[in-house]
Amino acid sequence: MHTFTRATAKKFALAGAAIATALLLAACGTEDDGMSGMDHGGKSTTASATASATPSATATASASAEAAAPGAFNDADVMFAQMMIPHHEQALEMAKLADGRAQDPEVKKLVAAIERAQDPEIRKMKAWLKGWGKPESAGAGHGSGSGHGMAGMMSEQDMKDLAAVKGExxxxxxxxxxxxxxxxAVAMAEDERKNGRNASAKNLADDVVRTQSTEIAELRKILDRL
Structure with missing residues (x-):
């Protein structure tokens, strides 16, 4: 009886050890599953981060589109941009002629100011027209595609006469x-301020009136002393 009890106890001990081992392995399996869950959570977090970054990229694209076509516009806004682009371009051509010809320091200073202001404005207005789905030129129908009909535009002869002189x-x-x-340019900008609808175009018109009116006053002073 005593021997049987010891053998039985030994069997029970072995069975208990086997059960303990099985429980330990089961626990490890659960732990692994937990880690796997954490891994999935990490991937999900990364995906969420990517997803949250996507709206930002979309917002950036929208901002670019808004810069190209800033809000509501009307025919006056389109005409202002279409006419002011070649007007500005001719001003830049005149400014380029000053290189090697201009003598007066104040004239050279104004030339630099014109180049600094009008080149970026040309790019801005071209972007607007592209965003609005409008051509850069008003076309022959409006008589302004080649610059004719726009106040203040120089003739070919005017440009030749300017290129033919130097110094004072x-x-x-x-x-x-x-x-x-x-x-x-000021006359066209004042017309835009009165009849335009687009806020960005009207702001540019304000800048043109303010900047170029100041430059006109400076140019008159230069003429008075030459």
Missing amino acids: AFDRKFAELMIAHHDG
């Missing part, structure tokens, strides 16, 4: 022509 003669001619050119 250039400074005087440049000032005279640029005053007329700026007067035309």
